[in-house]
Amino acid sequence: MRLFVPLVASDLRHAQLPKVAPVELLAADAEDYDESSEAVLEEAGYRSLLRAQELGETPARIVAVAEVKNASIQLQDWIQTDAIMADDIEGLSAARAALEAETQEDADAAMGELFQVALSWYDVSEREELASALGA
Secondary structure (H helix, E strand, C coil): CEEEEEECHHHHHCCECCCCCCEEECHHHCCCHHHHHHHHHHHHHHHHHHHHHHHCCCCCCEEEEEECCCCCCCCCEHHHCCEEEECCHHHHHHHHHHHHCCCHHHHHHHHHHHCCCCCEEECHHHHHHHHHHCCC
């Protein structure tokens, strides 16, 4: 089972993961696990962007990813995660454009562009540097 935890930049500064519901992908749910994983990652990235907007944080898609054997495991510590996926400069620009759109048409176009930009992979040990780069 793969868990995707939607984060905001300030979450990267905390010693523990936030208590945010992860987006789950069960191996049995997907014939093509990797392709389904991309779709679930996009969903978690979108939820991350919504959290950032609600909390007044840097508009960015940031997702902690973890492989777990048991669905009842609750992620609490960064050591439980395998990676952090986050927007790079191009993604940050697209995320900002999506949230600052003034019309629905502009928002739809910006979101389409945003999801054409792949999230970059970061090792969990890089979270402090990533937080700084994202202005947290």
